[in-house]
Amino acid sequence: MLVHTLFRFLAALSVAVVTSASPSVLKLRQSIAPPRNWIDLGRAPSTHVIPLRIALPQHRFLELEQHLVEISDPFHERYGDHLSKEEVEALIAPHATSVDAVHEWLTGHGIQQESCDRSSAGDWITVHVPVAQAENMLGTEFRLWKHTQDGDVLIRTTEYSLPAHLDDHVELIQPTTAFHRAKGQRTSLHFSPTPATALSPSSDAMITVPGSGVTVNATCNATITVSCLKQLYNADRYVPQATKKNAIGLTGYLEQFANFEDLQKFYADQVPNAVNTSFDVVLINGGLNSQNISQAGDEADLDVQFGFGISSPTPGRYYSTGGRPKFTPDANTPTDTNEPYSNWLDFILAQKNIPQTISTSYGDDEQTVPKDLARRVCNGFAALGARGTSLLFSSGDGGVGDGNADPASQTCFTNDGKNQTKFLPGFPASCP
Template structure:
């Protein structure tokens, strides 16, 4: 895929040496949306003094070259497989043209924003400024309003259109927060307390059942998932990772999700006693906190760290806490209003010379709530991570093909283009072609679970690596099936899957069960981390971007899921599991021994 429309823009003629009188230049609409997504309504004009932290994305003219590197170093059949790029190399390939820097600097200076007030990304492709709403409205020829969400009651400051002097249009890709209403919520389903299922667990004590690898698995794993269950199910009981070979696992937390260390140690005592007393590296991004009070413990953060770190111990591990949108009270003087967590996290990690080889994230939102320009730019950042040798995994979402309503019967699946047509709603960032999206399964034998997010992107065309697999799935559909509800040539997701229900965690000192694709992503990522460990132990490079491997040969190391469907948007079975790839379970769940043999056979 080539995102030429965003990353191959032509540049205007060389600038005249005289300063451009920007305030006298005619503005032209840079970006607009028909209206706020469903659930959001305009409330009041935004207070002029309210501070906005605006992130300005500058074009990356060499991105097609970086993308070509990504395909080559990620393709096991290519001579350059595994020859990942350095930070310095990717910075050079994502840097804006010098003319762009000059003219944007001049524009900012014309509003009194000198160099010392600007924050620049490592590659200089993002510029961040802090300005009051009143100044932002003048710069962008727009009007900001406070918008409220009908279901959550939360408020944000946004606009539905902004403009720039025409001379800047080829030098600025996007500015946010403006038209972006995405909430980037954590993916998880209902929290259940462990004592509600304890009797069934006890009744299965000592019995075994046959797992997907043909081995015997504790029968209790059919009702409660533990670290031991996952290692049994996915055939990795005998594998032990190293603490000293340089391999590392990274997990991300956003929007006030804090991993509680006391809960983590209690979890280790219960499920991996060898890890008890071990710790992880905490990294604050954009002011992300590390609140260790029990009341602040996050279900999502606890789930990710307990299973991710429990499965991979003693592999070194990192938890990134990224601040997101603070609560905004339109009746009070409030802090800076931001809700662009992925760009802040990407800014940080791409500025680091060394990164974890595997990173999992369990957050996202409906793709259509994310402006195409922002989605494309964040997706490009994921491509940079892949080119640097990082395997990036995302949960595929918890609402099947529908919106954020967990009940398929009441889901509202409408386009946000003013036409309000019924359609399936893909998830972002899971639908980005440069990440590995993970769906969810349940039970033994495994079936795809009804809430597993999946479908086809409306923004990103189907990449070459999955053309054969996805085309084979589409050929199985009866002519006209769900016609008009999805983009048949879009990037299909998820790519893979893993168990996603009844995970036993420790939350605020008590055992609880959770479910969702938020369970699946850190689980699959943990087995990828083990595969990286195995490769590094024999002097090979980490796997990096996984999808070209998974779709070419890696599928042979996966358990194909052929049963299950995810109803929604008024349909009884919007997508269904079948032989081969499908948009609910992807290519299947991991068989570690088979995958290990495959990855060790590659250069």
């Protein structure tokens, strides 16, 4: 009788041990405090479809980073020895074991491989699932969150879990705890209902920029033009030499459209040699290209006019990236997402030929981006750098602070529930 009882005890213990190591046991992966300026509106609709982006470990990223350091250093013997698309993908591709583990987990939730979207290197897998299914997969509860200032509504959670056996195979899943949004860095723009009088440069009126030795036309004290910017950087006499090989790219988000007609008026006023030239438009993730003059975006026009005006006659390319559908809690909206940089990176890294320089004038407070997601986005920029592309990101218009040019509107408080007073770096400008 004692032996029989002991046997039953050991059998029960064995089952308990197996159960505790079972893939169905979830382990908390991330938990955050409710973010500042967002209020909870209640449970998200269970049938609402959300895209889950699953990041698999880039096991050779440190090698890619070393390549980037060497080929970017003018004093290194490998300077300019850029990697190919295939070489970069080999360095950021996940192990086959990670791919198999993730697909096995997805299959267990009824998601077959053919319904998954994969990045070019295979390091991201995207699935579209109803909220109820996402909650079951991640052991969490998705809520509706509304921004108190602009009214944007997102479906997010403040924590999520994964099976413990996926620890080494999944870096992160978003959008879950990421509340960041791309914002145009243009708070110093001012518009007048009446056209401004152009100030023509005068060759006999020059001033010296204090502390630099650079001389510019005196009119640059009153208005900024393409000519002024070229003078400030001592590039006013430079003529691009490789316009058949080089290109410059500009990115647009938030339904911002660059208008061809506006550009021609700008060129006629400031860059006469560029009149009747234009730029290519590339649509990404549902991006649009409305040429309705009333829908022209001030951010998009500003970027295109000065970016392509300065670089002319180098060919220009404008990337219009979607991914911010207007979401109404009581509407049957098919998807809800706001991952502009990730969507753009998926596209651009899959291209064989990309511009040598790409500039972006959008960003958000760094603290609104979970560290693991920020790291992966920065890694994507590093992969572009290893292929020879220089990436420029605006750092904001307000100087040190929270990126708001109006001191009365600055709110330099942490987003962790403690409301500590700290400077708030901008993202992605803070990428290493």
